[in-house]
Amino acid sequence: MKISVIGCGYLGAVHAAAMAKLGHDVIGVDTDPLKVERLSRGEAPFFEPGLPELLREGVASGRLRFTTEIADAGDARVHFLAVGTPQMADSDAADLRFVDAAVASLVPVIPDDAVVVGKSTVPVGTAASIAERIRAAGSGAEVAWNPEFLREGFAVADTLTPDRIVYGVPDGGRAVEVLDEVYAGPLATGIPRLVTDYATAELVKTAANAFLATKISFINAMAEIAEVVGADVTQLADAIGHDARIGRRFLNAGIGFGGGCLPKDIRAFSARAEELGRAESVAFLREVDAINLRRRERVVELATQVLGGSVYRKRIVVLGLTFKPDSDDVRDSPGLDIAARLHGLGALVAATDPQGIENARVRHPQLPYEADLDAALSDADLVILTTEWAEYRGLDPEHVGELVAGPTIIDGRNVLDPEAWRSAGFEYVGLGR
Structure with a gap:
């Protein structure tokens, strides 16, 4: 089947490459010519494990190509909308201008038997609105909503072998049959397929993100209590996580969540609920x-406490600028935010990350960055772990102790062994421990 993917960012580039891997003829469309040029060479414009190999395979096979011209995709049977829906600059609501622009550009070039399939995370009601716009333009193209459930760092696997596939479709349409053909490979392995109306499909994504965010903030609220009463939140999470109704995943207390999805999606959900009169x-x-x-504020408070009441002119190493490991995404990153706050208080920050330094530099050019880990740690008065990269979890306390000036570490993700670090002479500070 010939497929187009409109928008080739984190979601669209992975989806396009994965669809080519499934055997489809795919054309990715993006307005950024530099991004299109890189993708056309089989190069990933961002860090995502497994994506470069998938891109090179797709481009080499001839099943995957990229363009800046929407007209080049006009003869595709299915058009996936994978553009961004960032938070509005002046409110918590989702900014749908990229979705609107994509639809406006598609309508004049697609045939009546095409299916426009939304992948972007949107406020409930968006799919129905797009369907009405397409009908009003005189087009017979059908709209479906097929939410994504990708985890950065695992996006390739999550696309090729998802844990469920959801279709939001109109009654009596052809979209189910078409999407079944698109996902024939994954569906043949027994992956669950759920067919719903538009609104339910839109809510599946926002509700899932809201639930995950709530679970993370719940255990962080327990960490706040644990710090006051002297409890250990990691043991608390282990104990309640054995309850099958609760589960242990997403019960890791620390500096909280970030990225381009959870923070802006829960804010957009709240804003949409207010519009619907159900705030x-x-x-x-x-x-x-x-x-x-x-x-994030708590980590800055702890840094101030362990450094004797002030971080001014103290050398502080921040280990991790991406919002999660195995990604170069620094959007709404807790670690980058903490580094910027400490810098603003006069600390001599050394900010480091295996993949995120260049993206961080764009957002916070005022910060001092150091790519070499040992150089970053050298003569530090305080080390703060903010992203649980494997190389940080595996740090040797004895080696770090030989580099730093002050043996103090704040474990912002509660992933280090406190006893190992204390045995090496460090003051170890966890969150909620």
């Missing part, structure tokens, strides 16, 4: 967001 239904998400942001 009270998700009012708890405001506190979820507040708890999450408080964890």
